[in-house]
Amino acid sequence: MVTEEFEGVTAELVVGAARSHGHRNVVYAGDLSRAEALLREMVRPHDLVVTLGAGDVARLGDRLLSSLSGART
Numbered sequence: 001m002v003t004e005e006f007e008g009v010t011a012e013l014v015v016g017a018a019r020s021h022g023h024r025n026v027v028y029a030g031d032l033s034r035a036e037a038l039l040r041e042m043v044r045p046h047d048l049v050v051t052l053g054a055g056d057v058a059r060l061g062d063r064l065l066s067s068l069s070g071a072r073t
Contacts (some may be wrong), residue, residue: 002065032056035064 001065018024018026035057043049043064051060 032060032063035060036067039064040067 011030015026015028027038029038039049039060049061049064051057
């Protein structure tokens with residue numbers, strides 16, 4: 001696997017840039033478990049959740065769907 005890093009670019013910097021362009025509901029979670037917990041609090045029926053990133057974030061959608069399905073049964 002090839003990993004590229006952009007010197008000086010952090011997740012916090014990306015979040016700040018998104019907010020500065022009017023996207024007020026942007027949150028930095030820090031890790032997959034925290035992201036799942038935040039989304040469980042935020043997501044409502046009929047919402048669309050899009051994940052974007054590399055590495056472990058690819059598993060977030062499945063984890064969220066599984067935990068939300070279990071919470072609603």
